[in-house]
Amino acid sequence: MRYPFSEIESKWQKYWEENKIYKTNLSKTDNKLYALVMFIYPSGAKLHCGHWYNYGPTDSWARYKKLKGFNVFEPMGYDAFGLPAENYAIKTGIHPFDSTMTNINDIRQQLKKMGCMYDWNSELMTCVPHYYRWNQWLFLQLYKKGLAYRKNAPVNWCPKDQTVLANEQVQSDGTCERCGTVVIQKNLTQWFFKITDYAEELLEGLNKINWPEKTKTMQRNWIGKSTGTEVKFKVENSEEIITVFTTRPDTLFGVTYVVIAPEHPLVDKLTAKEYKEKVAAYRDSIKSLTEIERTSTVKEKTGVPIGAFAINPVNGERVPIWIADYALLTYGTGCVMAVPAHDERDFEFATKFNLPIRKVIIENGTKADERLESAFTEAGEMINSGSFNGLNSDDGIEKISDYLEQKNLGKRKTNYRLRDWLISRQRYWGTPIPIIHCPKCGEVPVDEKDLPVELPYDVEFNPSGESPLASNKNFMNVKCPKCGSDAKRDPDTMDTFVDSSWYYFRYLDPNYYDTIFDTSLAEKWTPVDMYVGGAEHATMHLLYARFIHKFLRDIHYANSDEPFTNLIHQGTITNQGAKMSKSKGNVVNPDEFTVEFGSDVFRLYLMFMGPYELGGDWSDKGIAGTDRFVQRTCELFSRFPKILEAVQLKSKFEISLLNSEEKSVYRKINQTIKKFDEEINNFRFNTAIAALMELLNELNKNIEKCSKEIQAYTLERYGVLLAPVAPHLAEECLQIIGRGESIFKNAEWFEPDAEALIEDVVNIAVQINGKLRTTIQLPMNSEQNEVKNAVFSDEKVIKNLDGKQVVKEIFVKNKIYNIVVR
């Protein structure tokens, strides 16, 4: 008989729900374990294999921990705001709220069919006022501390659609995803969160969390800490000062020109009359080309001189000032001292424009007057550097910095690549920004007691050149809270990464009304112990959440420094080499498989495919293997109905009293417990399941020849091992053999019998000159002399040693005996 998965899965899902098996008692906090998977974006595409791959195995890990005795909290919710719902509305006319709600209802049903142990009491969605009002509250707290501010920033603008585009809506050739028009940059006044204030702590904190090294490296690079020195250059015939940032003050004597970012305000002040025209033309040229050229291949550097000259503070030399697009306004001071001899970019630029290249550091073994073929960027001996000549350049960095600081010509400075977080979105489907713009008072924050600023239902989504909310007069027109005069709301909404940067607190009580979340629960349950989600969030969500967590700590809402103690990235499941996406039409629908094989089989298959962190290309070849495993398991248990009731259950057997099949089975079940435990604990699901398969093979071979006591002992343990990875099947199997209640109601985990883990005999590999010649079977822990006797009396060894001289013998207990001959 085939395992009737459909009946059995719904039977147990119903049982779990009715008996509230997965409702976590949050007041019990000893042994708490917060297991979290990144919440789901409820798009119309429903659950795909990638979701399953993320949620199924993570749930198995959480179940394993529950059986191990942890009080596990595993919630699920919906990251419900966002651009795709709005784009869908533009295309179909269906309101984002309506489509999102429909999707959530569908997805909830799909999620429930997976059979995860989510605590549905904690379900949340971000698009409802009682969630997003706390985004607004959070905004106001940041605002109060000066960490939310407004400034001009460029956005991607499609001139045809008259709309702002997110970066991912701009194609690689710089055109609009929808209409193919070339996207331009437009400046708008927008809101920022000052994440840069936390740059150093965000960097330092990485040392304290157990995250994948590569993710931490990505965050480190993203934060991009760089220590150097700011140096002041006077400008000839001007009162202005150009301050440059350099990590190589040791090369200061090699400066042959200075570069300023084209958009830098100093440019207007310094440009000589006869250069104004050329400078203006250059600035125009890069404005229109930036986005296309940035994304194209390696761009050749461009620039023009502005007809002004800077004075090198250490040698008084007069060097030309240029503007060039390789100087970025947004990094450092926006000004660069150019040392072509020792910087690749400057070298390239100087070569192109025929600017002088002066060596001030020589590479060991080269001569001072040798021509440079490329920039020499490493350390060496300083030359042409006045009193600093002869120093090693590493010392020179310190000495020149000291000199500059003493003479008040510069000072040491640390810079970060990290930029502030732009949170304004000129979109409808998001959290309204709780700010009122008053013609008299300027920007006025909405009073906390007036939150939430509700997102109105009626707006015009079709792109009109401004934020959709601006079309709703009832929403936009308000009285200024300060002076009472006519004022307008901010028409923008927040980046949805704001929603996801604190949702793990809210899960603990999603209906909490008094504050952003229940802080007393948060103190006990955060940080999240295990967080599982895609690596694509490395420098966005995972950085923003760390920032907001630290901010909440600073305003005394959280008592920890980091949100996620442990982090695991599941790999990506691709299809025909490409990421699954609706637009590529390569999405694999999991229902295909769950309908045919059941959710346990599908979950098992996803786990068995390969290492969890690697993912892989989708293939359904092999799902038959996990299906067979489930069938054979069910069949095995069916042969032993109520066996647990028929015998006196023992927790340990004396191995020496067992017959050989019993010994073999007893050893195997205990070895499997040990192996499975280690593997699943470390998210190595593929090998955990392989161990169960080995066990099943052993049982099918030998269990019939065992006593009823051994059979009961083994099957009960096997059933419990199955429970994390195939929960419905395990519940059913345990019920068949007569275990009373749900294993997840009365959590239990068996420890292996240490004595059963030890074999009495081992195979020892016999090598001659490192080549395997034979293996011999000997008692466990045989000493070298015993092994030696056996080895040298072995026929094959004798044959192979014939006429040769033994030089050396290497013995590794229970493993190897290697004879070195000449």
Next chain:
RNA sequence: GCCGAAGUGGCGGAAUUGGUAGACGCGCUGGACUCAAAAUCCAGUCUGGCUCACACCAGGUGCCGGUUCGAGUCCGGCCUUCGGUACCA
């Protein structure tokens, strides 16, 4: 360009601190059951050589070299694939 990860049978993939390469599964081949097929069960399955067969021999973890009694694992140099990043001074 830079940073990171990975290259093992026909396929997905296993291999503690260097110590019997290919666990487990798919697929394939042969057999049993069946009127037949499916399903199921049993056996075989890294490659080459030799053998009726058992056995035996040689080679083998992307490529080249090194360390070692012994390397998939460590070191140096390449090649390929996949992620991340884009002039950060």
